[in-house]
Amino acid sequence: MNTYSRRISYFLSGQHFSDGVRTTVSILLPALLLAQWGHFDLGLTISTGAVCVSVTDTPGPAAHRRNGMLAALGMVLVTSLLTSLAATSVWLLGLEVGLLSFGCTMLLVWGARAGAVGTAGLLNVVLMLAHPPALAEALPHAGLLLLGGLWYAGLAMVTYQVLPYRPAQQALGECIHALARFLELKAKFYNPATALDEDYRELVAQQVVVNEKQEAARDILFRTRQIVNETTSTGRRLVLTFVETVDLYERVTAGYYDYAAVRASFGQSGVLPYISTLIRHIATELDHLGVAIQANRPYEGTGPDLSDEWMRLQARISALDNEAESHTRVLKKILVNLRDIIRRIGNIRRYFDESLVKSAVPSRAAEHTRFVAHQEIEAQALSQNFTLKSSVFRHSVRMTVACLVAFVVAESLWHGQHNYWILMTVTIMLKPGFSLTRQRNQERIIGTLAGGALGAAILWALPWTEVRFGVLVVFMILAYSFQRTVYLATVIFLTAYLLIMFSFLGLSYIGVAEERITDTLIGCAIAFSAGYLLFPSWESEQLTDYMAAALKANLAYLRQLANRLAGRPLPPHEYRLLRKDVYVSGANLAAAFQRMLTEPKSKQHCPSETHEFVVLNHILSSNIAALTGTLREAAPAVPPFAAEGRRALTSAAAALQKSLTRIAPAAPESGPELPPTEPAVPADADDKSLLEQLVFLQKVSGDIGKVTEVLVK
Structure with missing residues (x-):
């Protein structure tokens, strides 16, 4: 396939x-x-x-x-x-x-x-x-x-x-599909012909998609009583597969390296294309698994054997020049990470083997519910938001003014047969944030023009009533299928099927098309003006909140790393909660940055530095995840933690706390709890590797501090 x-x-x-x-x-x-x-x-x-x-x-x-x-x-x-x-x-x-x-x-x-x-x-x-x-x-x-x-x-x-399990299977399949795309983008980092800045931009954008899909799957799985109580084989398999998928995402994000250095050191060796190819094949295998789970059908692997391909890559790396062990150490780290990813994909394949999960599994419903946000319907929330400080209140005022203007225009200045389309356009186009309002307006105008042309072409080329009706049904299905994912496609097919429908009612499709285009242009103009002029919501004004949330999450993530290095245990579900906060805060930050780029340039605040902050935040969390994963696998033994490592970790924590204080001065001091200094011990290769990783965390944290200095000016 x-x-x-x-x-x-x-x-x-x-x-x-x-x-x-x-x-x-x-x-x-x-x-x-x-x-x-x-x-x-x-x-x-x-x-x-x-x-x-x-x-x-x-x-x-x-x-x-x-x-x-x-x-x-x-x-x-x-x-x-x-x-x-x-x-x-x-x-x-x-x-x-x-x-x-x-x-x-x-x-x-x-x-x-x-x-x-x-x-x-x-x-x-x-x-x-x-x-x-x-x-x-x-x-x-x-x-x-x-x-x-x-x-x-x-x-x-x-x-x-x-079909009680279909929504969960579909959500899980989409989650795996997004992760496969994320992994596919990681393969581009091993291609010297690509630009690293653009690779990071695509990767961070896909991180937003992965987080959205994970949150959607988590919401369905952990809020559905029949699934979360794990009373059936299907329910247990869904929960276990989702947990394995999130763990796999951690391993994929943890596989960060200095790609510029990797390209410089091994670009001429010819081994990087093989790494890239193996990663793409892993992504393809994962994508096939996602399709099978979403479609609820058996899976039979048809691609290359990933373990054999991994062994061939291992042989190529071993056959490189007979230099010091440190020369190919980074490649061996990549190999280890890929081996773990392949193993975890094998675990996901167990979803199709019911015999492996038929045995009774204790219910963890109480634990699972901690991973989903709970929102109570409280009457006082409405009164508490009656203030201009509330974004919902400002948007409500904006919507009221825009709807009243649209109503007056439709009743007084424009007397089309379907002039209510103006008001409908305003209610659909006007969004809380200007960036989304602008995007929707563009898609609405382009989609209406394209849909009008498509509908007219269908009516001109297909005079048969039965065929037109068949096209109408197909266009309706496509319009309502894309309404939450690809709004442009929705508008195209919606406009086309409306023209066909009105032709059945005996109306001139040309007149209907002209009126719809006119109403759309008027409604979009009203919505755009309201979003731009009336209490506009600019992403640059909210970015500091997202940055502060990301820094807080990474500080907590660093604290658990320090505790692990000190030999203190961390319950798996507590660790997963910290990891979830890191993923969610990072994705929210990246999404806000993407929205800011669609706003007028005069409203964008330091886009280059903000992009650098987003990338550095991703690199930081990836490296903390890599270190934590290594230490969790090494349990119960913990590598010696020398004074140099402690100083690096302390410096990294201090830099993050300082950055957080700059961005959010009211944030409380909450540096990570660090272990006491250990006596100096002879360092072997693994110890040096650990120290290098801790020093790298210190460097990235310091770079984040430099960027925040520019951002707060």
Whole structure:
């Protein structure tokens, strides 16, 4: 299976495609069935209820998805009745738009799923503006919307009951796929033809993706009672495989070396391409495993034997010039790391062997729940955020103003048949951060133009009704499958299928296309202006918080290393919690940096130095992980810890604490607990290697300190 076919397999067996098919069925079926009986308008209303509730059905545990859909049902019912009452006066409609846009957006204080409930309510209001029901029809109309929402929610819950493990398998497969891509990028560091700065930029960007996928898998696995209690073979295999995957990610990130020096020393030896090839083959094997887990099918390895390939690489390194042992020591470290990665991939393959996990395993539900964040729905959180210091409050005010402007423009200045598209565009395009608002606006405009051209081409080239309907169904599935991953693709297919749908209703597709493009341009202009002018949220203003979080996490990570060197034990789950904090804080920092690069250059603060800080933070955590991994494998014996090593570790901790104090002056002093000085002992090769690694930690920490001096100016 080549790369292209693997990507197709991941897409077709993934959760987003499943959600796209379910959303398409829930929308199309009511409209088609009732159209056969001459009640297409009633079917369309039911489909509208299904669309609104589907907004809250985002990936996550089945219980959370159910609660979100139930809340959306209540929101759809309330907004439907309010809109029917307000439709008697344009002034009342404007008042409703202003109040609901603010109130629904404020639901973000309780998390993304609660925010999706607010979005469902706003979407229902906007869609009702096309043809507001008469006051006498308010209750029947609300009942039809509620029926549509119940239809979607029921279909979704039946799916979860019939296939309870599919969301977890899909999330785990996507997690492994992202890790395989991360490993594939690591292979580029052994290619002298690539630029290291660009390699690091790609690697850090993929680190963000890996963290997102791990958090999504962790959320589903550790919040699903049937899985976390490990009552079944499938549940145990999912949990054990995920834990092994995170450990594998640690080994991959721990494999950091001075790549510039490696290229300079061994670029002419011819061994680096073989290292790069082996890493790519390992990534391919991992990718195949991810596809098999996500698709829930048996796995049979078809690629080269990784152990044999590793042994051939070992022979090539041994055959290098007969110089001192230190000359090829770094290559031997790479070999050891690759051997461990291959071994762990072998452990992941055990997922397909049920006999290895059928024996009873004690439940670790209490331990697992410590790895997921808990957010309670507290009423006081809403009142506490009624301040301009709250980003949610500022975004709610921004949304209110933008929606009111869009409503006034649609009612007063632009009288298109579907002028509610302006307000819909604003509610979808305006995001809490300007960078995402700008990106969405660009994708919306480009996608609308491309989708309009695609839809027009389909209608011009395919005059057959049945064929057009088939294309419509395919475009709907693709539009709803990509809505959370590739927004540009969603807009393209959504615009195209809307043109085809309106052609079935007897409307001129050219006129519809012109109106949609005009409405999109107006709505995007309003959303962009609101995001830029009204309480703008610039990433550069928040980067110091992410930097401080990353430094705190690395300080705690360094503390556990110092304790391990002192011979103090560290429970595995405590270590994994520290490691998770490092990964999450590093990924959040990298994501914020990427968002900053999409903002106007005048709003970017020291982009070069910030990128250097992100890379150094990644290098620091990678080297701490490498040292910790070596010491954990050496347990219970601990290498001698000489005074030079202690001084290096103390200096590294002091430099990090100083950097943290510069960035966040209010941060408490919390340097790592260091072991006492040991008597000097004769150093062998392993001791020298340990000392070199500790000195390197000192150097990287010092480099971080130099960068922070520039950043705080």
